[in-house]
Amino acid sequence: MDRAQQLSEFLKARRARLRPEEAGTESFGGRRRVPGLRREELALLAGVSVDYYTRLEQGRARNVSPDVLDAVAAALRLDADERTHLHNLAKPARTRRRPARPQQVGPEMRQALQALAGVPAYIIGRRLDILAWNEPARLLIADFPSLPAAERNMARLVFLDESAKDLYPDWEAKARDTVANLRLDAGRHPEDPQLAVLMGELSLGSVEFRRLWADHHVRGKTRGRKRFAHPRVGELTLDYVAMRAPDDPDMTMMIYSAPPGSEAVISLQLLVGLSASATPGVPDHPAGRVRQM
Known part of the structure; x- marks a missing residue:
């Protein structure tokens, strides 16, 4: 770029x-x-x-x-x-330095991720790649294990996954934030060849991506509130917070939780119950069907 x-x-x-x-x-x-x-x-x-x-x-x-x-x-x-x-x-x-070798999630980060068994959490890296996740996150967002590693990417899921607009009732806001996060990453690593490939796929596969990219909106991952329409536990509104890894500024853990006293508390408990009974390797969520380019 x-x-x-x-x-x-x-x-x-x-x-x-x-x-x-x-x-x-x-x-x-x-x-x-x-x-x-x-x-x-x-x-x-x-x-x-x-x-x-x-x-x-x-x-x-x-x-x-x-x-x-x-x-x-x-x-x-x-x-x-x-x-x-x-x-x-x-x-x-x-x-500038080219991005380092492929990112690896250390054992401490993985341990923290799995300790958050009661809430959806995942780790995101450069280019918005999904690097690791726990079971509630898999059930809430996408069946990550069933996706090829190259397709475990939040931007690809938002813009190239046919079910994303069903999962996110406020899809336009989610899409705008995703593009804003990706543009910030592009500013940090403009020589990243994998980012250039991703940009090409998104531009060819999504009119909405091309429109939002042209706005030049920039935003980092911090905190906020997101609405989901889950096919098994219904609609739930969750708060999220982004926690940056101490040894890698390009790696962030995203943690979702239900606001105290909200209806989402019950829905999240149902989701966690599903994660406890899920069979490994069997998709429990329609998300993750990324269109092939």
């Missing part, structure tokens, strides 16, 4: 998102031919020359200082994830 092109498209998208009245530049006047701020307005807000900002937005600036990037981020009103993404994209290629 071309770093300079990513940087250019991201800055243009964020500049188009910011309205002149929000930035206090509506008094500049003149007919606007583009949505959002003009380049000269953004440059003024960031305290840099128009020529310099133009070169930055075109991906032609070299060795951009962190202070300049922070000034541009402030002018664009970027949040913390977007600011990190901007810094990643602006790093010189020679300072």
Whole structure:
């Protein structure tokens, strides 16, 4: 993936998102031919020359200082994830390292995962690959063991799995978050060849993915609430929290739990009961039927 092109498209998208009245530049006047701020307005807000900002937005600036990037981020009103993404994209290629060898989930992480037998939990890595899971997660999201290793990927499940829209009643929000997570990963590892292959498959296989990718939305995995429509325990709304592995910033454990006193408490207990009685190797959930490309 071309770093300079990513940087250019991201800055243009964020500049188009910011309205002149929000930035206090509506008094500049003149007919606007583009949505959002003009380049000269953004440059003024960031305290840099128009020529310099133009070169930055075109991906032609070299060795951009962190202070300049922070000034541009402030002018664009970027949040913390977007600011990190901007810094990643602006790093010189020679300072970047290709992703390390395939990620391995250590015994401590696996032990913690299995100890969470009462709630769905799984470990996600680079490119949103699903690296490990417990039984409740298998029953809730997808029958991971039945999938080829290359297809155990959250983005592939969301956009190429025919049952994803049934599993996630708020599929549009889930899809948008998935793309935002993937774009943040792309900023950290733009030279990852496996990511390029994944992007190609998603772009060819999903119109929705192409539409959302063009928005340049960026968001890290933190915490939130997700609705599921499970075929055996019904609809349940669960809170989730993302816990990053201490020795690998690209590995995160996702843990789902039911809000205290909610109806989801009973549904989750039913799901855990299913996991206790599940027969290994026998799918209990229709999810995981990924379309072959």
